Amino acid sequence: MAGVIDIMRRRNILAWLAGVNCVVFVAMAVAGIGVRLGVSGWLALPVWLELPGAAGAWLRRPWTLLTYMVTHREFLHLLFNMLWLLWFGSILLETLRPRHLLGAYLCGGLCGGLLYLAGGLWFPSLCPPGSVLIGASASVMAVMTLTAFRSPDYTFHLFFIGDVRLKWMAIAMIALGFLGLGGGNSGGEVAHIGGVLFGCVQGLLLRRGVDIFGISGHNQRRHAGVTASRRRKVVSVIEQHRLDAERLDSLLDKIRISGFNSLTSKERDELRRLSQKVTK
Numbered sequence: 001m002a003g004v005i006d007i008m009r010r011r012n013i014l015a016w017l018a019g020v021n022c023v024v025f026v027a028m029a030v031a032g033i034g035v036r037l038g039v040s041g042w043l044a045l046p047v048w049l050e051l052p053g054a055a056g057a058w059l060r061r062p063w064t065l066l067t068y069m070v071t072h073r074e075f076l077h078l079l080f081n082m083l084w085l086l087w088f089g090s091i092l093l094e095t096l097r098p099r100h101l102l103g104a105y106l107c108g109g110l111c112g113g114l115l116y117l118a119g120g121l122w123f124p125s126l127c128p129p130g131s132v133l134i135g136a137s138a139s140v141m142a143v144m145t146l147t148a149f150r151s152p153d154y155t156f157h158l159f160f161i162g163d164v165r166l167k168w169m170a171i172a173m174i175a176l177g178f179l180g181l182g183g184g185n186s187g188g189e190v191a192h193i194g195g196v197l198f199g200c201v202q203g204l205l206l207r208r209g210v211d212i213f214g215i216s217g218h219n220q221r222r223h224a225g226v227t228a229s230r231r232r233k234v235v236s237v238i239e240q241h242r243l244d245a246e247r248l249d250s251l252l253d254k255i256r257i258s259g260f261n262s263l264t265s266k267e268r269d270e271l272r273r274l275s276q277k278v279t280k
Helices: 002-010 012-036 040-049 055-060 064-070 075-092 098-122 137-150 166-182 186-207 217-258 265-278
Strands: 155-158 162-165
Touching: 012 040, 012 064, 012 075, 012 098, 040 064, 055 098, 064 098, 075 098, 075 137, 098 137, 098 186, 137 166, 137 186, 155 166, 162 166, 217 265
Parallel strands: none
Antiparallel strands: 155 162
8 A cells, every 4th residue: 555655655646646536436435325315416427427328318418438448437447547657657757747647548538439439330339329438447557568668578566376477467358358349348459449440549658759748769769879979969059169279379479489470361360259259
């Protein structure tokens, strides 16, 4: 427990995401109590947060494409999603910035939700009429997949199994997602695959130096190249200034020894130019 608290202290974005999920879970729990007490007003809360499988219903509530990814009904569903988010998110933040994690969470959830809606249109058996989608699983799968791309050889020690590299754990989770398409939560598994796909795309783009959420990869190298070029220019200017000062001193020494008339016309023009340049 202390480890989880430490992660939340160091990683504000993880704390915010976990906090939003927990607040919505409490609201859903209070809604359930209100329904059992006969308070009809609470009946509408899930409808406003859950992503409906029917495209027509979603068009009347388009915001549910965002709200579903922070909505949980069951405590264990929330608990395991948040533990995975904190676990993989903490590893991801060792190599990327908070905006990358937030981008993976939101866009992974969006891809999962859109794939879920598409599944309802093209394969009604996967997302039967009346079904809804809730939970941060697609978002967490995107974060997990991106983390596997960034730190594939990161090693966990699992009970009864031993040391396992992160890339093999991610592959196993993806395989389980495909195998679960024929189960009772096929719609949720479709959304998981959407999250995985976005995590793969973001990871591949970052490897190629393309960062859709900020400066990274090639952009960072280009930025570093520009900085190095500017540094070389500054050094060059300083060196030229030193050389000009030395040449001016030599001309002044010649004047002290032999007088001003000893200078050639070229040296007089050079003296005038250097005097103006050095005194600026």
